Amino acid sequence: MDLKLTTEELAFRDELRIWLASHIPKDWEEWREKPIEESFAYLRAWQQKLQEGRWAAVSWPSEYGGRSATLMQQALFWEEMARVDAPPMANSLGLGLIGPTIIACGTEAQKQRFIPKILSAEEIWCQGFSEPNAGSDLAGLQMEARLDGDHYIVNGQKVWTSYGWVGDWCELVVRTDASAAKHKGLTVLLVDMKSPGVEVRPLRQMTGESEFNELFFRDVHVPVENVLGKVNDGWNVAMSTLMYERGAYGARLHLIFKRYMTRLIELARTTRRNGRPAAEDPIIRQKLAQCSAEIEIMRFNQMRAFSRISATGVPGPEGSILKIFWSELNQRLQQIAQELLGSYGQLLGGDPHAIDKGMWSYAYLRTRGNTIEAGTSEVQRNIIGHFVLGLPRSY
Amino acid sequence: MQFGLSESQEFLKDSARKFFAGECPSAETRRLMETDTAYDAALWSKLADQGYTGIIFPEEYGGVGLGKVELMLLMEEAGRALLPGPFFSTVVLAGSVLDALATPLLKKKYLAPICRGEVRATVAILEASGSWNPAHVQLSAANGKLTGEKLFVSDAGIADFIIVVARNGVFIVDGKAHGLKISPMLAMDLTRKLYVVEFSNTPAEQIGDATNLPRAFDVATAALAAELVGGMQRTLDITVEYAKTRKQFGKPIGMFQAVQHQCADMYLETESSRSAVYYAGWALEENAPDAAAAVSIAKMYASDAGRTVGNRGIQIHGGMGFTWENDLHLYYRRAKASETAFGDSTFHRERIASMVIDAGNVSAKSA
Numbered sequence: 001m002d003l004k005l006t007t008e009e010l011a012f013r014d015e016l017r018i019w020l021a022s023h024i025p026k027d028w029e030e031w032r033e034k035p036i037e038e039s040f041a042y043l044r045a046w047q048q049k050l051q052e053g054r055w056a057a058v059s060w061p062s063e064y065g066g067r068s069a070t071l072m073q074q075a076l077f078w079e080e081m082a083r084v085d086a087p088p089m090a091n092s093l094g095l096g097l098i099g100p101t102i103i104a105c106g107t108e109a110q111k112q113r114f115i116p117k118i119l120s121a122e123e124i125w126c127q128g129f130s131e132p133n134a135g136s137d138l139a140g141l142q143m144e145a146r147l148d149g150d151h152y153i154v155n156g157q158k159v160w161t162s163y164g165w166v167g168d169w170c171e172l173v174v175r176t177d178a179s180a181a182k183h184k185g186l187t188v189l190l191v192d193m194k195s196p197g198v199e200v201r202p203l204r205q206m207t208g209e210s211e212f213n214e215l216f217f218r219d220v221h222v223p224v225e226n227v228l229g230k231v232n233d234g235w236n237v238a239m240s241t242l243m244y245e246r247g248a249y250g251a252r253l254h255l256i257f258k259r260y261m262t263r264l265i266e267l268a269r270t271t272r273r274n275g276r277p278a279a280e281d282p283i284i285r286q287k288l289a290q291c292s293a294e295i296e297i298m299r300f301n302q303m304r305a306f307s308r309i310s311a312t313g314v315p316g317p318e319g320s321i322l323k324i325f326w327s328e329l330n331q332r333l334q335q336i337a338q339e340l341l342g343s344y345g346q347l348l349g350g351d352p353h354a355i356d357k358g359m360w361s362y363a364y365l366r367t368r369g370n371t372i373e374a375g376t377s378e379v380q381r382n383i384i385g386h387f388v389l390g391l392p393r394s395y
Numbered sequence: 396m397q398f399g400l401s402e403s404q405e406f407l408k409d410s411a412r413k414f415f416a417g418e419c420p421s422a423e424t425r426r427l428m429e430t431d432t433a434y435d436a437a438l439w440s441k442l443a444d445q446g447y448t449g450i451i452f453p454e455e456y457g458g459v460g461l462g463k464v465e466l467m468l469l470m471e472e473a474g475r476a477l478l479p480g481p482f483f484s485t486v487v488l489a490g491s492v493l494d495a496l497a498t499p500l501l502k503k504k505y506l507a508p509i510c511r512g513e514v515r516a517t518v519a520i521l522e523a524s525g526s527w528n529p530a531h532v533q534l535s536a537a538n539g540k541l542t543g544e545k546l547f548v549s550d551a552g553i554a555d556f557i558i559v560v561a562r563n564g565v566f567i568v569d570g571k572a573h574g575l576k577i578s579p580m581l582a583m584d585l586t587r588k589l590y591v592v593e594f595s596n597t598p599a600e601q602i603g604d605a606t607n608l609p610r611a612f613d614v615a616t617a618a619l620a621a622e623l624v625g626g627m628q629r630t631l632d633i634t635v636e637y638a639k640t641r642k643q644f645g646k647p648i649g650m651f652q653a654v655q656h657q658c659a660d661m662y663l664e665t666e667s668s669r670s671a672v673y674y675a676g677w678a679l680e681e682n683a684p685d686a687a688a689a690v691s692i693a694k695m696y697a698s699d700a701g702r703t704v705g706n707r708g709i710q711i712h713g714g715m716g717f718t719w720e721n722d723l724h725l726y727y728r729r730a731k732a733s734e735t736a737f738g739d740s741t742f743h744r745e746r747i748a749s750m751v752i753d754a755g756n757v758s759a760k761s762a
Contacts, residue, residue, distance in 0.1 A: 001404060001464050002397050003677055009396060072396055265752055279752050282745070289744035292751045293692040300398070300670035307398040321663045378652070384662055385655030389635045392650040 003303070005076075012073045016080050019053050028087045033349075033357070035209075040166055043090035047121040050089065056119055057095045059248070064103055064111070065119045071310050074248035075302070082252035085259075093163060094118035094125035096249060098171045101241040102190075105229040110190065114169070126167030126193070128158040128215055129238065136379045138173075139182045139235060143217065145174035145189065147224070152176070152189060154197075154220040160373075164200045164213025167193045172222075173238050176231055186234035190226040197221075207365045242375075248306065253326050254299040260333055260363075261292055263356065267340050278340055287336050294329050301325060320380040320388070327370035327377065334364045398673070400468070407461075408468040414445060415476035421722050424477050428585035428725070432553040433479040434515065443512020448486050451614075452494055456502050457510035463614060467621040467676035471669075474625025477725055479586035481515045481550035487618045488549075488611075489516035492558050495611035496565060496603035505556065505567065505602075514555040519545035519592050527738040529605060529612075534594075535562040536601070540574075541594035549736075551577045551590035559592075559599060565608065566599035573598065584732035586725065613690045616737040617675040620690075620697035623733050624672050626726045627665040627697075627704040633723060634658060634708040637715070648711070657707045664700035671696050688750050695743035701730035 005013065025046060031039045050056040051065070059074045060066025069077065089095060099118045102110055117123040134141035143156030154174055161170075170191045177185030193200070197220040202210035229237035268279040268288060278284045305319055337360045338345040349358030371377045385391045400408065418441055427433045442448055451466045452458025466487070473482060486509060493506040508514040522545060524531050534543040541559060551557055557575075559566045568575060574597040580589040635658055638649030648654050671693040678686040705727040709716035716723055738746070 001400055001673065001677055003674075003681075005396050261751075268752065285748035285752060286741065286744045288752060289747035290695075293695055293744070293747055296674075296689075296692050297667050297671050297696055300674045301667055303396065303398040304666075304670050304673070307396070310397070311399055321666055324659075324663060325667065378656070381656040381659035382652065384659035385649070385652075389655075389658055389662060391635065391638060391655050391658060392647055394650050394652045394655055 006072075008070075009072055009076060012067075012069065013076045013080060016055065016077060019055065020080060020084050020086070023049055023053065024084050024086060028085070032087070036211075037165070040090060043087055044121045044124075046087050047089040047091055047095075051119050051121075056089060056121075057099060060099065060103065064099075064115050071248055071306050075251035075306055078249055078252040079255060082255035089121070091118055091121045091124050093127050094121075094123070096247070097127065097241050097244050098125045100244050101171065101188075101237060102228065104240055105188075105237050107225075109225070110228065114190070123168040124163055124166050126161050126163040126170045126213075127241070128161055128170045128172040128191070130160045131157060132159050136376055138238070139186070141173060141175060141186070143172070143174045144178070145176050145187065145222070147176070150224050151221045152224065152227075154189070154191070154217045154222055156217055158215040158217075159203065159212075161200075161213045161215050162211060164193075164215055165202060165210075167200075169193060170215070171228070171241065173234050176234070180232065183235045185232055186238070187231050188228040188234040188237040189222045190228055191220065191222050195220050195222070206368065207362060250302055250322055250326065251306075254295065254302070257295045257298070257326075257330065257333065260337075261288075261295060264288060264291070264333070264337055264340065267337065267355070271340050284336075284340065287339070291329070291333050291336055294325075294332075298322075298325050298329060320375075320383045323375060324371075324377050324380045327367075330367045330370050334360070334367045338364055398670075400464075404465060404468060407465055408472060411445075411447075411469050411472035412475065414441075415472055415478060419476045419478055421477075424479050424586060424725065427479040431579070431588070432481075432550070433586050433588055434481055434550070434553040435479075438480070439515075440512055442482060447482070448512040449510030450486070452490060452506060452510050456507040458506075462676075463617070463680040464673065464676040466614070466618055467672050470618045470621035471625040471628070471672070474622030474729075475629045477586055477626065477629070477722075477729060481517065481553050481587075483587065483615075483619065483622065484517035484550035484554070485509055485515045488518045488615045489556075489558050491611040491614045492518055492565065492608065493602070495607040495614075498603075501602050515550065515553045516556050516558065517548055517550045517554045518558040518560065519548040519551070520560045521545065521547045527742055529560065529608060532560055532562055534559070536564065536566055536599055539598060539600070541566065541568065541597045541599045542574075543594055545592040545594075547580065547736075548577075548590045548592045549587055551592050552579060552588055557592060558602070559594075560605065560608065561599075564601045564604050566601050568594070568597055568599045582732065583728040586729060587732060589732075609687070612737060613687055614679060616694050617672060617679060617690045619733050619737055620668065620675065620693040621672045623697040623701040623730060624665065624669045626730055626733075627661070627668060627701055630704050630708040630723060630726050631658070631661045631665050634661065634711050637712055641713075641715075654711055657711055661704045661707050664704050668693070668697040668700045688747060691738075691743040691746045691750075694738065695740045695747065698734040698740040698743070702734055705730050 031042050047056050054067060057066045058069040058077050062068045102114055129138060131141045145152040145154045170193055172189045172191045173186055174189055175185050176187040197218040199216040201214045203212045203214050204210050268284055269277050271278040273281045301322055305322055341355060341360055344355050346361055347354035347358055348361050386393050418438060427435055446459040447469060449458035450461050450469055454460045490509050493502055522533055555570045557568045559568055574595040576593040578591045580591055582589045638654055638658060639647050641648050675689040675693040678689040708723050715721055
């Protein structure tokens with residue numbers, strides 16, 4: 001056990017720090033409040049700037065424009081990005097999930113066709129996985145793709161699609177064999193979102209915004225050369241994409257939560273309770289300390305999990321505790337903020353009395369989604385029960 | 396960066412597990428817990444043969460000179476086996492106090508016999524207030540004599556000497572000293588006995604002042620959290636095994652999500668405690684600036700997790716979990732004792748609060 005950074009890790013981090021020092025945009029603060037539709041060109045430009053320094057996809061192999069970074073280096077990358085409060089990249093799904101899947105499962109022609117434009121953010125990618133009747137039970141999805149000569153004809157609906165409104169391409173999971181067992185009849189298609197028959201609708205979520213879309217496909221033609229991986233092997237292709245979802249990206253959460261924590265403590269210092277600052281109230285102190293300690297433990301868990309992947313080469317299902325841990329912690333953290341704010345906690349951004357521009361009321365509502373998106377806490381606990389502890393499957 | 400264990404650390408942990416499984420099976424723990432002191436001389440000499448009694452102490456005093464991470468691993472395995480008797484009191488607690496504040500001469504006199512496995516010892520800290528805050532200690536020595544009372548002193552009944560924390564310094568009292576009265580307290584944990592220690596004009600030798608005491612207590616506190624992790628792991632293992640084999644409604648109960656999710660939470664709490672404990676061990680070894688915070692984080696989390704893992708384990712066992720025959724309550728009792736020893740979660744949260752709110756920021760110093 002040695003938590004000091006190796007020479008290679010230090011060199012990687014220092015090179016990134018130097019690059020960021022001269023390239024980090026100074027005006028992100030002005031843009032971050034705006035709706036993403038307005039700031040999207042800004043995020044695209046930021047990704048292009050990152051890729052000019054070969055920083056957009058550090059995990060990718062060097063021959064595809066990445067840096068073949070180790071998992072620890074990837075974790076350092078996301079930490080550094082959080083440390084300087086860098087804007088997100090426009091094509092985050094393409095870079096984080098879909099690009100790596102194409103590199104792993106795609107044909108040479110697919111790699112040449114798609115990879116460069118994912119890196120350059122010329123083509124934005126979205127992900128068509130969940131359906132109205134296939135959420136946690138993803139393998140039960142029904143979107144139909146019927147082979148017709150050299151095309152598939154696709155019909156059905158997808159939901160919870162991030163970046164659907166701006167997506168040029170979509171990694172779409174469809175059912176190509178309705179007679180096979182449910183995991184066996186799926187195929188992944190790479191679909192041009194400008195194809196006739198694709199309709200994108202915003203999905204308004206409980207925060208009032210629309211981060212996600214619903215996609216409707218009516219007789220959409222997809223050429224057979226756009227099958228990713230093998231026909232009817234889509235479950236494995238989709239799962240390899242979801243594996244990347246639990247990667248090093250989580251390393252940034254530590255700093256993000258710590259930033260929340262710093263603001264919470266500041267809030268506790270300036271809010272008065274029973275005639276004294278809330279920061280002196282023993283009960284508030286207990287809650288803040290618990291939260292602060294759990295943020296550190298989240299990081300220790302991550303470091304252990306990353307170390308294990310580095311040593312064995314494969315992400316274990318142990319990663320499931322990371323998802324439960326951060327998502328439930330974030331909810332508890334926001335609840336403490338609400339307790340500190342009292343009546344002010346409900347004020348939305350735009351109200352002149354709102355504290356921190358309504359950030360806390362927004363986060364309170366938004367974090368309800370944390371224990372649902374990217375695998376509900378219930379599914380994560382099933383995964384631990386079955387795959388880690390070896391208990392019999394419950395479903 | 397590598398948070399995983401090195402090969403030699405894995406080796407130490409594995410051999411400790413095998414050693415405890417062989418020398419201290421459940422039947423032996425149950426036999427010893429029925430005795431007055433839970434101490435067994437034969438077992439003790441085997442611990443010494445393994446080098447465990449000197450694990451973290453310098454070789455010049457007969458120790459093995461290993462680091463704090465190694466101590467965490469050993470204590471985790473001792474906790475998994477519910478090792479009865481005065482190992483924690485003697486080696487981890489008294490040993491660390493001597494290591495932190497005794498002169499070389501006094502170390503030769505007191506620490507070296509601990510390393511060699513020749514003596515048992517303990518440290519008397521708590522008084523009637525039950526407070527773990529050293530500032531609340533009232534007992535004070537005058538003219539090399541102590542008069543007063545200490546409570547909750549672990550393993551005092553088998554101690555060859557007792558280290559006493561007083562207002563005006565840290566003292567050693569011989570176990571056979573004149574004016575020393577040791578009487579058992581009846582407490583939940585049957586495997587680590589607690590005592591009232593009364594002094595009446597008892598001769599005491601000063602070994603140092605209290606300046607370095609927090610550091611020694613941090614080592615002991617982290618080690619106790621490590622022991623809790625081992626207990627949690629054993630509780631989880633027993634429970635998962637039971638959930639796989641116990642059938643109701645024609646199915647193993649582990650197939651029901653209500654049971655499965657409790658097991659998943661036990662796993663999350665155990666692993667998170669382990670991460671915090673390993674980090675604390677590393678931070679202590681490296682003298683990291685956040686070492687004290689890391690210890691409090693580990694003890695805070697493991698204290699609560701030790702209890703909740705036990706709660707869930709007993710619940711999943713149903714009626715069987717409520718029997719004397721099942722081992723779970725033995726771990727549950729130890730977890731309760733360890734939860735309060737060296738400060739419960741409330742105590743450590745306040746300690747964290749004073750570091751985070753009043754004095755800046757707790758930070759993992761690794762990146």
